[in-house]
Amino acid sequence: MLYRLAGIRHTTYRSARQLFPIPFDRKLLGFVILLGVAAPFYLSPLHLNSYLLPWVIWTTAALGLNLLMGWAGQVHLGYAAVMAIGAYAAIHATRFGLPLEAALLVGGLASSVIGLAFGAAALRVKGLYLAVTTLAMQSIVDWTIVHVPAISGGSQATLQAPTLRLFGLPIETDAGRYWYALGLCAIVTVFLLNVSRTSFGRALVAVREKDFAAAIIGVSPFKFKLLAFWCSSFIGGVTGAILAFCYYRAITPEQFHLEVSIQVVAMVIVGGLGSVLGSYFGAGLVLLAPIFLNNWVASLASALNLSLQTDVLSQIPLVLYGGLIVGFLLFEPLGLAKIYDNVRNYFLVWPFRHAR
Amino acid sequence: MQEPEKVLEIRSVDRSFGGLRALKEVSLHVNRGEIFGLVGPNGSGKTTIVNSVTGFYPPDKGDILFEGRSIKGMAPHRVARLGIARTFQNLALFRGMSVLDNILVGRHIHMHPSALAALFYWVWAEREELRHRDIVEETIDFLQLQDVRDTPIEIVPLGLQKRIELARALVSEPRMLILDEPMAGMNQEEKEYMARFILDAREERGLTVLLIEHHMDVVSALCDRMTVLSYGEQIAGGKPAEALSNPRVIEAYLGTKGREHAA
Numbered sequence: 265m266l267y268r269l270a271g272i273r274h275t276t277y278r279s280a281r282q283l284f285p286i287p288f289d290r291k292l293l294g295f296v297i298l299l300g301v302a303a304p305f306y307l308s309p310l311h312l313n314s315y316l317l318p319w320v321i322w323t324t325a326a327l328g329l330n331l332l333m334g335w336a337g338q339v340h341l342g343y344a345a346v347m348a349i350g351a352y353a354a355i356h357a358t359r360f361g362l363p364l365e366a367a368l369l370v371g372g373l374a375s376s377v378i379g380l381a382f383g384a385a386a387l388r389v390k391g392l393y394l395a396v397t398t399l400a401m402q403s404i405v406d407w408t409i410v411h412v413p414a415i416s417g418g419s420q421a422t423l424q425a426p427t428l429r430l431f432g433l434p435i436e437t438d439a440g441r442y443w444y445a446l447g448l449c450a451i452v453t454v455f456l457l458n459v460s461r462t463s464f465g466r467a468l469v470a471v472r473e474k475d476f477a478a479a480i481i482g483v484s485p486f487k488f489k490l491l492a493f494w495c496s497s498f499i500g501g502v503t504g505a506i507l508a509f510c511y512y513r514a515i516t517p518e519q520f521h522l523e524v525s526i527q528v529v530a531m532v533i534v535g536g537l538g539s540v541l542g543s544y545f546g547a548g549l550v551l552l553a554p555i556f557l558n559n560w561v562a563s564l565a566s567a568l569n570l571s572l573q574t575d576v577l578s579q580i581p582l583v584l585y586g587g588l589i590v591g592f593l594l595f596e597p598l599g600l601a602k603i604y605d606n607v608r609n610y611f612l613v614w615p616f617r618h619a620r
Numbered sequence: 621m622q623e624p625e626k627v628l629e630i631r632s633v634d635r636s637f638g639g640l641r642a643l644k645e646v647s648l649h650v651n652r653g654e655i656f657g658l659v660g661p662n663g664s665g666k667t668t669i670v671n672s673v674t675g676f677y678p679p680d681k682g683d684i685l686f687e688g689r690s691i692k693g694m695a696p697h698r699v700a701r702l703g704i705a706r707t708f709q710n711l712a713l714f715r716g717m718s719v720l721d722n723i724l725v726g727r728h729i730h731m732h733p734s735a736l737a738a739l740f741y742w743v744w745a746e747r748e749e750l751r752h753r754d755i756v757e758e759t760i761d762f763l764q765l766q767d768v769r770d771t772p773i774e775i776v777p778l779g780l781q782k783r784i785e786l787a788r789a790l791v792s793e794p795r796m797l798i799l800d801e802p803m804a805g806m807n808q809e810e811k812e813y814m815a816r817f818i819l820d821a822r823e824e825r826g827l828t829v830l831l832i833e834h835h836m837d838v839v840s841a842l843c844d845r846m847t848v849l850s851y852g853e854q855i856a857g858g859k860p861a862e863a864l865s866n867p868r869v870i871e872a873y874l875g876t877k878g879r880e881h882a883a
């Protein structure tokens with residue numbers, strides 16, 4: 265990270281408003297994209313399928329929720345329900361004979377319409393009350409999915425996802441599924457990066473910070489909160505469908521319960537509210553930390569000759585999420601992204617700290 | 621002589637909060653191109669008037685007309701679209717954005733914000749963004765904010781924040797500007813700068829200004845006409861010199877003893 269800002273000059277508004285105005289960042293990004301796209305060639309199938317693929321998909325989900333929580337400042341504790349609606353709607357749509365691309369849109373639209381219906385009701389209240397209302401959405405959607413056999417096939421049933429297809433061509437390989445998920449993640453990432461530099465994103469931030477001041481410059485707070493709900497739910501729905509098609513490939517109602525919602529909230533908060541990069545970090549930490557932690561606790565337990573039951577082990581990640589959320593809210597409310605930023609700013613002028 | 625055009629007209633407006641009658645039959649009008657002062661001790665209802673004009677507290681009784689059209693009970697974001705901009709007594713800038721972005725939000729009513737435009741930025745949004753950036757830069761030059769342009773708003777000093785809020789109001793190209801204590805907490809030099817900006821803004825942009833201010837030197841120097849409020853009642857009005865020498869005004873500010881001293 266030893267590079268300097270000196271000598272980087274922008275002579276047009278256009279070049280100053282680029283997504284990555286610093287040349288080094290662009291090169292770094294190119295390298296990371298290359299690493300990401302080439303991952304199937306150098307990672308073992310195990311690592312690709314059980315670490316990288318879920319990371320990419322959950323990052324997409326975290327980005328979708330971050331639009332609502334980070335940019336528009338509205339808490340949503342029912343994001344897993346949003347994803348469930350998308351997943352079930354998309355699977356039923358493909359079974360109905362729609363091509364997959366259309367089915368993904370159906371999933372997204374179903375989520376956004378239902379999400380919006382709840383959002384419109386929920387947005388009459390703020391803060392804690394909004395959180396509780398979205399929690400109600402989670403319960404209602406959970407209940408409906410389990411108790412309406414036409415959707416889930418019953419509480420114990422699994423619903424098989426049809427084969428993933430791109431423009432009608434079946435995709436049967438792990439690499440193909442990974443690239444599909446990566447493609448969606450890239451689109452959502454580009455969207456959110458651009459949101460920050462357009463009037464849409466500025467209006468969202470204005471509503472988040474001071475809705476009365478936003479109103480006086482012509483931003484309708486209610487409209488933009490609803491728009492944020494709509495977009496966020498749409499992304500959630502499509503991501504839920506991708507999760508079903510690329511990762512689970514057979515879905516059950518338990519995959520979209522409240523714990524999952526909390527997990528996505530943890531990703532957003534730990535990663536950094538309102539930060540695109542943060543969602544990548546947050547999803548990575550929240551997904552991967554429990555795996556390492558479980559291995560570590562298991563080996564510690566065997567070293568100490570303690571016998572740990574599996575249900576104790578399975579609760580540890582939940583405790584960890586809670587701890588992480590509390591810890592980050594207390595000590596670094598802007599999350600891992602802010603920590604990254606601090607380190608980067610430090611090295612930008614290192615060792616001449618006074619130059620800042 | 622031609623009758624001056626009334627930009628804003630407040631007709632016997634009444635507003636209560638619970639048992640407190642904050643505005644009692646207040647009537648005033650602001651002519652095109654005027655700087656109109658609104659003064660009075662704390663709690664006299666100045667900000668309540670502004671809030672009922674901008675739609676936050678619709679009046680209980682009476683009517684408010686902007687350019688001949690009733691705006692009573694209109695939602696704040698609609699009032700903004702008619703061409704009224706305001707600043708707040710306690711700053712209301714948006715944290716988490718740079719100074720530039722804060723001012724750019726002010727262009728909201730002239731832009732077409734949409735999620736799709738964000739997704740297809742290079743096709744749909746870029747040209748619009750850059751065009752509005754040009755307009756915003758003019759105001760940045762005008763208010764001499766060039767060197768804080770890219771600074772996060774949180775770390776800009778208070779005096780400058782007031783100026784940024786003025787910039788945000790100005791870029792929306794309003795016909796009427798409402799300034800709620802733009803000079804509160806400023807030192808003499810900052811006050812003089814701000815006074816100059818207000819005069820220049822009226823001169824260059826043909827604005828009509830409604831100014832709430834506590835500094836009497838500023839009010840009497842800047843305003844063409846004014847109204848003095850006390851406990852929601854209009855106690856004096858007219859040219860600053862007349863209004864401020866009115867015994868009831870002196871009484872409101874200094875008490876009856878003070879009136880004897882002043883006399």
